[in-house]
Amino acid sequence: DxxxxxxxxxxxxxxxxxxxxxxxxxxxxxxxxxxxxxxxxGLRLIYYSQIVNDFQKGDxxxxxxxxxxxxxxxxxxxxxxxxxxxAFYLCASSIGRAGNYGYTxxxxxxxxxx
Amino acid sequence: xxxxxxxxxxxxxxxGAIVSLNCTYSNSAFQYFMWYRQYSRKGPELLMYTxxxxxxxxxxxxxQVDKSSKYISLFIRDSQPSDSATYLCAMSEEGAGNMLTxxxxxxxxxxx
Numbered sequence: 388d389x390x391x392x393x394x395x396x397x398x399x400x401x402x403x404x405x406x407x408x409x410x411x412x413x414x415x416x417x418x419x420x421x422x423x424x425x426x427x428x429g430l431r432l433i434y435y436s437q438i439v440n441d442f443q444k445g446d447x448x449x450x451x452x453x454x455x456x457x458x459x460x461x462x463x464x465x466x467x468x469x470x471x472x473x474a475f476y477l478c479a480s481s482i483g484r485a486g487n488y489g490y491t492x493x494x495x496x497x498x499x500x501x
Numbered sequence: 502x503x504x505x506x507x508x509x510x511x512x513x514x515x516x517g518a519i520v521s522l523n524c525t526y527s528n529s530a531f532q533y534f535m536w537y538r539q540y541s542r543k544g545p546e547l548l549m550y551t552x553x554x555x556x557x558x559x560x561x562x563x564x565q566v567d568k569s570s571k572y573i574s575l576f577i578r579d580s581q582p583s584d585s586a587t588y589l590c591a592m593s594e595e596g597a598g599n600m601l602t603x604x605x606x607x608x609x610x611x612x613x
Contacts, residue, residue: 393544420600427509429589429605477544486593486601487533492544 389414393478393493399501400465400472408463408496410478419461420479420490423447430477436461465498473500504528507590507604516613520577524590524604527571531592531602534566536575539587539606548588549575580611 391412400406412419418437422430432445436455450469455461461480465472475497479490507524514520522536532553537545549564551557551573557564563576573592577584590604 391544427608429507430603432600435600475542479544481601486591486599487595489533489535489547489550489591490601492537492546494544495542497542 391478391480391491391493393476393496395496396494398496398498400498401501403467405464405466406498408465408476408478408498410461410463410493411459412461412480412491413459414480414482414491415458416480416491417458417483418481419455420481421445421451421453421461421463422477422479424475424477424495433463433476472498474498502527503605505590505592505602505604507607509605509607511608511610513610513612514580516580516582516611518580518611520575520580520584520609520611522575522577522588522590522607522609524573524592525571526573526592526602528592528594528602529568529571530594532595533593534564534573535591535601536562536564537589537591539589541586545589577609580609582611582613585609585611 394409420435421433434453436442452464478493505526534551536549538548539545554568561578565574587606587608589606591601
């Protein structure tokens with residue numbers, strides 16, 4: 388079945404550590420997105436990529452980094468510069484470069500700082 | 502002021518009630534309107550999709566768009582406990598490169 392796979396489902400990070408969240412899609416979608424969701428809050432855009440080897444900062448990019456070396460993959464690294472990384476992270480993808488047809492979301496990764 | 506406003510709730514209703522969820526927006530260029538349902542600790546899933554104004558019905562769900570008032574609604578008939586979730590509205594302008602703008606979500610609780 389086509390979809391977006393996020394892994395791991397739960398991730399624990401120690402202070403000062405970098406961690407990488409995986410996002411893979413087999414939908415042949417062009418664009419991919421990373422959102423952060425805090426309890427009781429909406430979605431905040433971290434980074435997005437509309438084509439391979441290109442990505443743009445979203446509203447809250449500080450302390451995060453991404454790469455888009457393959458169409459299917461868009462990993463997110465949470466660096467030690469992100470001071471409050473505990474949150475639910477969602478990856479999404481869309482046909483073409485527009486939101487006109489909606490996004491398909493992964494099932495999310497819950498990151499906790501220990 | 503946010504571009505898309507949505508009452509966060511929670512909205513608590515008894516089973517079988519008709520539920521009305523709403524969003525207002527300020528950007529008159531929005532043409533595509535969507536509703537997503539998100540269960541706790543899960544990713545959002547697309548529930549309803551509407552282009553421009555009008556109504557769309559799918560089973561117990563009806564989506565309404567009133568562009569003149571910049572107001573969209575999602576109605577759920579005969580609500581079930583399984584409808585308990587957070588509902589996010591989302592919208593975008595026409596054309597390439599335009600991303601979805603999301604509302605903050607409304608938490609719905611349907612009590613048996």
